[in-house]
């Protein structure tokens with residue numbers, strides 16, 4: 001299938017606000033998902049991910065700001081949008097007396113709606129298929145799901161699979177997945193990742209809300225991190241890394257000069273080695289300042305150098321923790337990797 | 343009982359099984375802090391209020407004796423209300439309210455118990471609690487204790503209220519115990535049903551069916567013999583009446599109630615010990631791997647979800663219609679000459695021939711019961727919404743109106759179906775008993791279907807609340823209960839017409855036999871349209887979830 005680009009972003013959200021009573025679930029949220037990308041949607045519990053998704057599906061009415069899905073307003077054009085969108089909720093509940101196979105078919109038929117046409121940028125005119133039967137059976141096999149079981153008898157992971165099979169087998173342009181892998185075992189997580197990759201290869205757009213960082217790292221082209229209903233960071237993983245600090249450890253023939261006070265250098269420690277003039281230097285450098293650090297290190301007789309880019313965990317923890325420790329991250333550059341501040 | 347319990351690491355009698363009961367009980371009472379007091383007050387006060395009403399209606403001993411004699415002389419009336427055991431004022435109150443109060447207490451108790459057992463498990467909340475330090479038997483114990491609190495409340499309020507208004511203390515106590523005790527027995531039966539089925543809905547239906555059977559047994563038993571036949575003694579409702587409050591109380595009946603309750607409770611505990619959390623003894627069978635064509639959209643789904651309930655209600659009301667149709671002729675022939683009995687029926691059924699008055703009171707009753715179906719069918723949408731099952735459907739290419747439309751059509755058409763079935767069997771059974779099936783059926787069927795607009799109005803109220811005040815959906819049940827109580831007690835209590843007019847049923851003519859004008863039907867239908875439209879507009883504008 002060829003990748004055709006529609007003339008507008010798949011999702012465009014600006015300044016979105018939504019309150020439940022006194023809780024400001026969304027407080028000026030921005031989000032932009034380009035067509036054909038897999039977009040990671042991250043944030044601590046209660047940050048507002050599910051609320052955003054419900055607004056995008058037209059289930060909740062926003063209190064302010066703008067939202068567009070496939071170029072249309074989700075509140076007013078919900079049904080039209082839904083013909084091209086598949087949704088997997090984080091907590092799938094099924095009807096107790098419907099079998100999994102029946103639910104999958106039902107979800108597929110609900111997407112088809114009546115008189116749904118392919119959008120112009122995907123060939124136009126042609127009638128939507130609803131559910132691709134071959135793909136459905138293939139997915140059932142890959143996810144090892146028994147479609148004859150009744151709703152209540154599925155385990156949590158298997159309920160999730162029912163919704164995933166229905167979504168992946170649907171002929172849609174945009175998949176909105178809200179923590180879709182909660183409850184999947186590692187083997188099934190792998191199947192899920194390959195399915196998302198296939199969707200991307202077919203030119204479909206995916207919004208993936210997730211707490212599984214390895215999944216985000218493996219799948220997402222770009223991510224948005226939100227906290228307390230606001231977007232705090234958005235960009236490709238590379239760009240986000242760029243905004244953070246790289247840990248540099250170097251062994252030098254003599255003590256370095258000029259590192260102290262260099263802009264972008266944090267948490268400098270110099271430790272003499274075997275009593276001699278040789279020493280080990282440890283520092284954190286803003287990633288875009290890394291070049292400036294190399295000069296003084298080389299001048300002091302560089303013997304060995306390791307530089308470690310921040311792991312995804314560090315990246316997220318920094319954002320997630322900010323509300324726990326208002327001073328975290330910025331001043332305290334020397335925090336050892338992997339340590340969680342409390 | 344311990345022999346029934348599967349071997350476990352902890353002995354059955356071990357107090358650790360009950361750990362956390364106190365906390366769960368407090369949680370249950372807190373969640374029911376509105377529901378239990380409302381039930382207790384309404385139930386207790388309606389019993390107590392019957393006293394003064396009868397005192398003004400039958401102010402002399404002669405009038406009361408006459409009433410008692412004519413009621414007891416007629417098998418059909420004994421089937422409906424049970425025999426009159428004593429013609430004192432208290433005796434009449436017990437005659438009128440023991441069975442009815444017992445039924446209401448049973449409904450209250452089964453709702454409480456299933457709400458805190460199977461409903462919790464179904465929602466998955468029990469899992470969370472059970473993972474905490476909560477013993478295996480604690481949830482069931484807490485639910486039963488919550489029911490005990492409510493039933494004891496009813497018993498105390500009834501007994502104290504009646505005694506305070508001058509009725510003998512012994513009889514007041516007996517009536518209170520009869521009503522509260524039956525409630526408690528049904529709490530235990532509900533506890534069994536909650537173990538047997540995986541769905542709270544089914545557990546309620548099962549216990550409700552037992553309650554219906556108990557009522558039918560009592561009716562059949564009382565109809566066949568004045569003092570009650572063996573059939574009566576198979577029914578807990580029969581026990582409540584045959585405890586004979588204010589008429590030489592048979593206190594040993596209390597032992598019968600207590601022993602049965604203890605037995606049912608033990609059975610429920612034995613079943614809990616033998617099953618896993620969330621599971622049941624009636625497990626689900628596998629289903630088809632593919633959806634049938636009929637499951638093609640929101641309406642097909644709504645039909646799939648509601649068809650079993652509709653079938654159950656249709657069968658139940660058809661059965662009720664057949665039973666009442668069979669006894670209608672007897673009601674007329676035996677008391678035709680008795681002025682006072684005629685009066686009672688005329689008040690319930692209108693100023694017509696006695697048979698018509700009896701039939702009219704039955705069609706009225708069927709109409710009121712059908713409201714429970716209709717309101718339940720509409721509120722099914724709320725259950726879908728709060729259960730998280732509406733969200734993925736509405737995330738499909740399904741407008742909210744289309745989603746609601748399916749459920750609404752089923753509720754409204756289903757109302758007509760349920761009443762048509764009841765009207766048909768009522769008419770055929772009555773027609774057969776008078777030897778004129780062709781003539782009787784059409785008239786009675788039309789009279790039963792005349793109830794439809796009033797039922798629709800209550801369904802429409804449910805839709806309006808669902809759309810505009812979704813969180814208050816539970817209050818629709820209270821409102822429906824209020825309308826039913828007005829329709830049932832209002833005429834007997836001689837409430838003024840404006841009070842009766844608060845209920846949509848108050849506007850309907852008494853059919854068959856009464857004068858028919860189109861106005862009330864048009865008004866009620868128009869009101870229903872307005873309420874449903876308001877509800878749909880509200881549903882379109884509000885948040886889902």
Ligand SMILES: Nc1ncnc2c1ncn2[C@@H]1O[C@H](COP(=O)(O)OP(=O)(O)OP(=O)(O)O)[C@@H](O)[C@H]1O
Pocket residue numbers: 020023024025043044045046047048049050051052090887
């Ligand atoms: N229907 C509702 N009524 C009241 N408050 C709500 C409702 N839905 C969400 N909230 C509140 O809005 C905030 C955001 O919730 P949301 O479910 O969007 O978080 P989330 O980012 O999806 O979290 P998680 O990672 O735990 O899924 C929370 O504080 C939550 O309590």
Ligand SMILES: [Mg+2]
Pocket residue numbers: 049050051090178
């Ligand atoms: Mg969420």
